[in-house]
Amino acid sequence: MTFLKLNSLRKHYGAVAALDGVDLSVAPGSRSAIVGPSGCGKTTLLRLIAGFDVPEAGTILLDGEVVADAQGQVPAHLRNIGIVAQDGCLFPHLTVADNIGFGLKTSREAKQARAAELMEMVGLDNAMLSRKPDQLSGGQQQRVALARALARKPRLMLLDEPFSALDTGLRAATRKSVADVLSAAGITTILVTHDQQEALAFADQLAVMRAGRFAQVGAPRDVYARPVDAATAAFLGEAIVLPATVKAGQAQSPLGLLPVDERDFEGQASILLRPEQISVDRAEGLKANGTVGEVAFGGSTCDTRVTLDGAGAFSFRLDIPNRDMLLKGDRIAISVSGKAHVFR
Amino acid sequence: MSATTDTRVLTAPRYRLPAASSWTLTIAVVVALLALLPLGFVLWAAFATGWDTAVQLIFRERVGDLMVDTILLVLLTIPICTLLSVTLAWLTERTDLPGARLWSWLCVAPLAVPAFVHSYAWVGFWPGIHGLGAGVAISVVAYFPFLYLPVSAAFRMLDPALEDQAASLGLAPFAVFRRVVLPQLRLAICGGTLLIGLHLLAEYGLYAMIRFDTFTTAIIDQFQSTYNGVAAYMLALVLVLCCFVLLGVEAGLRGSRRYARLGSGVARRTRVARLGRWKYPLLILPLVTAAFSLGIPALTLGHWLVAGGAAIWRMDEIGLALGQTLVICLIGGFATTAAAVPIAWLSVRRANRSSRFLEGCYYLASSMPGVVVALALVTVTVRVLLPFYQTLATIVLAYVIMFLPRALVSLRASIAQVPVELEQAAASLGRSPGNALWSTTVRLAAPGAAAGVALSSLGIMNELTATQMLAPNGTRTLAMAFWALSSEIDYAGAAPYAVLMVLFSLPLTWLLHHQSKKIAGR
Ligand SMILES: Nc1ncnc2c1ncn2[C@@H]1O[C@H](COP(=O)(O)OP(=O)(O)OP(=O)(O)O)[C@@H](O)[C@H]1O
Ligand SMILES: [Mg+2]
Numbered sequence: 001m002t003f004l005k006l007n008s009l010r011k012h013y014g015a016v017a018a019l020d021g022v023d024l025s026v027a028p029g030s031r032s033a034i035v036g037p038s039g040c041g042k043t044t045l046l047r048l049i050a051g052f053d054v055p056e057a058g059t060i061l062l063d064g065e066v067v068a069d070a071q072g073q074v075p076a077h078l079r080n081i082g083i084v085a086q087d088g089c090l091f092p093h094l095t096v097a098d099n100i101g102f103g104l105k106t107s108r109e110a111k112q113a114r115a116a117e118l119m120e121m122v123g124l125d126n127a128m129l130s131r132k133p134d135q136l137s138g139g140q141q142q143r144v145a146l147a148r149a150l151a152r153k154p155r156l157m158l159l160d161e162p163f164s165a166l167d168t169g170l171r172a173a174t175r176k177s178v179a180d181v182l183s184a185a186g187i188t189t190i191l192v193t194h195d196q197q198e199a200l201a202f203a204d205q206l207a208v209m210r211a212g213r214f215a216q217v218g219a220p221r222d223v224y225a226r227p228v229d230a231a232t233a234a235f236l237g238e239a240i241v242l243p244a245t246v247k248a249g250q251a252q253s254p255l256g257l258l259p260v261d262e263r264d265f266e267g268q269a270s271i272l273l274r275p276e277q278i279s280v281d282r283a284e285g286l287k288a289n290g291t292v293g294e295v296a297f298g299g300s301t302c303d304t305r306v307t308l309d310g311a312g313a314f315s316f317r318l319d320i321p322n323r324d325m326l327l328k329g330d331r332i333a334i335s336v337s338g339k340a341h342v343f344r
Numbered sequence: 345m346s347a348t349t350d351t352r353v354l355t356a357p358r359y360r361l362p363a364a365s366s367w368t369l370t371i372a373v374v375v376a377l378l379a380l381l382p383l384g385f386v387l388w389a390a391f392a393t394g395w396d397t398a399v400q401l402i403f404r405e406r407v408g409d410l411m412v413d414t415i416l417l418v419l420l421t422i423p424i425c426t427l428l429s430v431t432l433a434w435l436t437e438r439t440d441l442p443g444a445r446l447w448s449w450l451c452v453a454p455l456a457v458p459a460f461v462h463s464y465a466w467v468g469f470w471p472g473i474h475g476l477g478a479g480v481a482i483s484v485v486a487y488f489p490f491l492y493l494p495v496s497a498a499f500r501m502l503d504p505a506l507e508d509q510a511a512s513l514g515l516a517p518f519a520v521f522r523r524v525v526l527p528q529l530r531l532a533i534c535g536g537t538l539l540i541g542l543h544l545l546a547e548y549g550l551y552a553m554i555r556f557d558t559f560t561t562a563i564i565d566q567f568q569s570t571y572n573g574v575a576a577y578m579l580a581l582v583l584v585l586c587c588f589v590l591l592g593v594e595a596g597l598r599g600s601r602r603y604a605r606l607g608s609g610v611a612r613r614t615r616v617a618r619l620g621r622w623k624y625p626l627l628i629l630p631l632v633t634a635a636f637s638l639g640i641p642a643l644t645l646g647h648w649l650v651a652g653g654a655a656i657w658r659m660d661e662i663g664l665a666l667g668q669t670l671v672i673c674l675i676g677g678f679a680t681t682a683a684a685v686p687i688a689w690l691s692v693r694r695a696n697r698s699s700r701f702l703e704g705c706y707y708l709a710s711s712m713p714g715v716v717v718a719l720a721l722v723t724v725t726v727r728v729l730l731p732f733y734q735t736l737a738t739i740v741l742a743y744v745i746m747f748l749p750r751a752l753v754s755l756r757a758s759i760a761q762v763p764v765e766l767e768q769a770a771a772s773l774g775r776s777p778g779n780a781l782w783s784t785t786v787r788l789a790a791p792g793a794a795a796g797v798a799l800s801s802l803g804i805m806n807e808l809t810a811t812q813m814l815a816p817n818g819t820r821t822l823a824m825a826f827w828a829l830s831s832e833i834d835y836a837g838a839a840p841y842a843v844l845m846v847l848f849s850l851p852l853t854w855l856l857h858h859q860s861k862k863i864a865g866r
Contacts, residue, residue: 052508076511077520089509093527102523103513152514 002061003028003188004049004156009058011044018044020212022058026188026205031179033191033199033220035235036209042192043086045209046158049190050083051076063155082154082187084162088141090133096144097129103152118147121181123174138165146178150185157182157189163198175202196236200224208232225274226261226341233272233341240273240316246342254314255336256287262342271340275318280306280326281333292330306332367778369694372686376702379709379745385720386584389577401578406562410579414558414586416476418544421483422537428484429491429536430529432630437499439617439626447630451492452857454485454637456849458806458823460549461641461842462486464830467553468644479556485637486550487543491536493856498532531598538594545586546713548809549827559583560715560809567719567813580716587711641846645839652836661825662840669805669821675736676743677801681751681793683744688755689785703752710749717742718813739814746810747803751796754859758792759785795855802852805845 004026011019018041026032034042047053049060051073059069062081067074090099100118101111116126122143133141142162149157162178163171179202182189193199199206200220207217208227216228224236233239244253244260246269251260253271260271293305293315301319304326308314320326390398401407429451435441436448454462463482466473502525510520548560559579566576619626649656687706690699721742725733732738766784786793804811808823815824826841 047508050508050512052511075517076508077514077516079512080514081512083509083512085505085509087505089503089505091506091510091524093530102510103515105514148513 001027003030003063004190005059005061006045006049007059007061009045009048009055009060011041011048011053011055013044017212019048019055022212022214024207024214024217026190029183029186029188030204031182031189031191031202032205032207033193033203034207034209035193035196035199037235038194040209041212042194042209043160046083046160046190046192049156050081050158051079080152080154081156081158082149082152083158084142084145084149084160086160086164088133088138088145088165090141090145090148092133094133095129096131096133096136099133099144100129100148100151102148114151115147118150119144121150121177122147123177139167139170142166143174150181150187153185154187157187159189159191161193162191163193164195171198200236208235210235227272227343229343230270230272238275238317238319240275240278241270241343242273242314242340244269244271244340244342246271251340251342253340254288254308254310254312255334258336258340259338260342261339262344265342265344270343272343273336273340277336277338277340278318279335279337280318280320280324281335282326282330284331284333288334290332290334292326292328292332295326295328302326306334308334368686368689372690372699372702375683375686375744375748376705376709378741379706379748381724382712382717382720382745383584383709385723386577386581386716389574389723390581393574393577397574398578398581401575402582407579407582410557410559410562411582413476413556414545417479417483417556417558418541418590420476420480421487421544422540424480424484425488425491425540426533426537428629428633429488429495430533432488432633433492433496433499435626435630437496439619440623441619441626441630442623447634448496449854449857450630450634450638451496452489452853453850455489455856456846456853457486457638457641458549458808458842458845458849459483459486459543459547460553460808460823460827461645461845462637463550463553464826464835464838464842465641465644468647468835469640474555476556478554479551481636482550482554483540483544483547485633485640487540488633488637490539490543491533494532494536495529498529502528534594534598538590541590541594542587542711542713545583545590546715546809548715549823553830559586560713563715563719564809564813573723576719580719583713584716587713591708591711641842645843645846648836648839649843652839656837656840658837661820662844665820665822665825665841666844668819669823672736672739672811672819672821673801673804674797676740676747676804677751677797679740680744680747680800681755681796684748684751684755684796685786685793688752688759689781691752692756692759706748706752709745710747712745714742714746714807714810715813717745718810722813734814734816736816739811739816742810742814743800743804743807746807747800750799750803751793754792754795754799755789756792758789758795762788795859798852798855802849802856805848 002025004024006022006024009019009022010017020041022041022045024032034045036042044053048055048068051067054073055068057070060067062079067079090096091102094102096119097112097115100115104111104114106114112129115129119126119129124140124143124147128136128140128144133144136144142165146159146162159178163175166174175198191199191202203220205217206220206223208215208223210231215232216223223232227233227236230239230241233241242253242255244251244258245267246260246262247266249260249263251258251269251271255273258271258273288308290306290308293307295305296303298319299322301321302325303317304320305315305317326332393401432447432451436444436451441447457465459482462485463478466478466482506524506528507520510524511517515523545558546560547558548564551558552561552564559582563576563579563583566579687699687702691703721738722733725738762785766788805821806823808827811821812824812827815821820828822841822845826838826845829835829838829841
C-alpha cells in the first residue's frame, strides 16, 4: 500500500540539478524522514510535492491520483497538503490566532477555539494568540507554523526542518509531541532534516539524499547498520571504514579476522564498523594492538585517535568514556563485537 | 575628605548627550521650527482674523463650491489611481507580460512631465476640455506614478513563500491575492495615495489651465487680483484643514505597525504568473496608459514645435531662463539636502521618540501646499523682515520646507548603510565627534546625498506655485516662462520650455525608478 508515490522526479535550476531522478513510496499513516547535506535538494523535493513548483519530468501520485506529471498538475490549494517551511513563514500582517485559523472556512469563534486547542497541542501559551509573529522567538514561530498546518487536518504533512530553531532539550520534547499528534491524527508525514539522530528517532522509513538523488531508502536500523556506501555510512554517524579481504563470512582486516554480514561475497572490499562495536583494553593483547594519539576532552567522553600497528598505520577516532580516559602514547588492545558490514 | 575631591575630579566633564548629537539636535530643531513657519502662520492668521470675520469668510457659497469640487476630485482620482497602479504593478512585476521592463519604465516616465505640462498637452489636444472630468483624467495620468513606484517596489519585496504557504492552506489564487498580497501592499498604497492626495490639493497650474477651481487656484486668484489678505488666509486655513484630514485618514488606515519579514535566508525570487491567452489583450492597459500619459504630451509638444518652427527658439530668453532655473535648482537642492543632514543622521543613529517627533514635523511641514508656504513667507517678509521679501534666501527656504523629505529619504537610506562602528573607530582614533561624523558617515553617505540633491532639484525645477509668488524680481525660470507664455495662449512659444523641463527631468526620473528597485534589493 502506498499513499504517496514519486517516480523519477527531476528539477533543474539553471545548470544545477536540484533533483536528479527521485523515486519514493510512502505508506499511509507512516512517518518518513529525508536526510541529506545542505543543498542536496530536500526543500526542492518538498516544494514539488506541495505543488509550489512543477517537476520537469516524473510523476507524483497522491492517494492513487496523479497530482503532477509532464502533462499538468493539481494546483497547491487543491491538494490539501500541509507544509511547515524551513523558516516558519508566518503571515506578518496577521496575529498568531489569525495565522492558525487562516485556512479554516468556519466561523470566527470556531477558528478561535481551534487555534487555542492547537496552541496547547504544540505547547504554546494561549496568551500569545493575540501577538504578531514578529513578537515571537524563532522556535515559537515554527511551532505556530506547525499548528497552522495542522489546523486543516491535511492528508499529508511536510515538515522542512521544523525543529532547527529549538534548543536541544525542547527539540527532543517537541519532536516527540509532534510525532504523537501526527500519529494520533493518522496523518502521513515527511520530515526533512540534516540531523541524522532526529531522522533515526522519528522515522519509520529513512531516505538518505545526496546531490539530488536518494542514495538509500529503508528502515532506519537497516540503513544505519547496512549503508550502501561509505558516504552514507558517514552521514548517519561515526564510521570506521577498513580495507579488507573477505572470504567465507570472514574479513581479514587491520583489526584482525572479523565476522561479516555477507556469507557469499569473496574478494577485496571495504568494511564498516561503528564505534560502539569497538572496545579497548589497556593491556596489549594478541589480536590487534595500537597506540593512542591526540586526545581531546569533550565532557562525558574524550575524542581519542587510535593508530593501529602494522602496515599503513591505519587510524580512526573513538569516543572513550571519561572514566577510562587514555593518554597520548598509551598502548592498547582493540577488540570488536558483532559483525562488520561489507560494502559491495 | 580626599575621597570626595577624587569623585569630583572624575565626574567633572560629563555630557548628557555626546557633543555631536547635541549640536545636530540643535540644528535639526532650528530647521524644524523654520519649516513649521507656514503652519504657524495659518494658525496665527486664524486667530488674528477673529471669529466673526472668519465664519463670514469661510461659511459662504464660494468656499462650499470649492469644497465639493476638491472632495470630488480627491475621491474620484485616488481610487482610479490605486486600481490602475496596482494592476500595472502586478502586470509588470508578477506576470510574463511582453516587455514588462519597458512598461515599468514607461509607468514612471510621466513624472518627468510637470503636471501643468500634462494639462497644457490635453488642452492642445482637446481645446474645449475643462471641469471636474478633465481634472480627474489629467490628475490620474500625471500622478499615478506616485503610487506605481511604491506598489511595484512592494511587489518585488513580497516574500513569495507566503503565497505558497497560503495556497497550501487551501486558498485559490485570487483569494491569496486578496488575503495575503493586498494586505502587504497596504503600506505602499497608503503612502502613495497620501502623496497623490497632497498633490491634488496643492497643484495650481494643472487646474488653472483647464479652468477647474480648487482651493489652491482660488487662493492664487485672490492673491493676484486683490491682495485680499484675509480672504486668502481663510481659504488657506481650509486647505490646511483638508491636508490634515488626508494625513489623519492615511495614518488611521496605515496603522502603527510595519510588517517585518520573518525568518532567515533570502527571499526566493518571485515566480511570474503565466497570462496565457490573456497576454496580448492585457497589453492594452499599459498601452493606453502610456498613450495618455506620454503620448499626448509628446504629440502636442511635437505639434507645436513643428508648427512654431525656428521662430519659437528665442535662444537669448530660453538660455536665460535655463540658466536661472539651473542655478535655483542647484542652490535649492544643495540647501535642502544640507538641511536634511542633521535630522537624517539623528533618525538613524539616535532613533528615539524625540527624533521621530522631529522627523514627523518635517513631513507635516512639507505636506503644506506650496501656495500656503508662499503666502506665509510673503506675509512674514512683508510685515516683519522686509529686506528678505522676494529674495533668493526666502525662496530657498520655501524649497527647503517643501522638498526636505525627498532629500531625507535618500540620506537616511545611505546613512543607515554606513556602520556606526566606523564613526566610533574614528572617535577612538582621536577625532572630535563632529569631525568623526564628517570624515566617516558624511563621506560614505555621499551617493545618498547626491540622490537627495537630484530629487529635490527635480521638484524645484517643476515647481510653479511658490516660485511665482516668491521669486526675486526679474526671475524667469523655465516653469514661469512656460506658464506666462501659455497663459497668453502662445502655446507654440511655450513648447520649448516644456521640452527643456522634460529633458532635464528625465534622468532624475530614471534615478527615482532605479532607486525604488535598489531599495527592493534588485
Ligand atoms: N530558486 C532557486 N534558484 C536557483 N537555484 C536553486 C533555487 N532553489 C534551490 N536551488 C538550488 O538547488 C539546490 C537544492 O536546493 P534545496 O533548497 O532543495 O536544498 P536543501 O537540501 O533544502 O538545503 P538546506 O538543507 O540547506 O535547506 C541547491 O544547490 C540550491 O542552490
Ligand atoms: Mg532546505
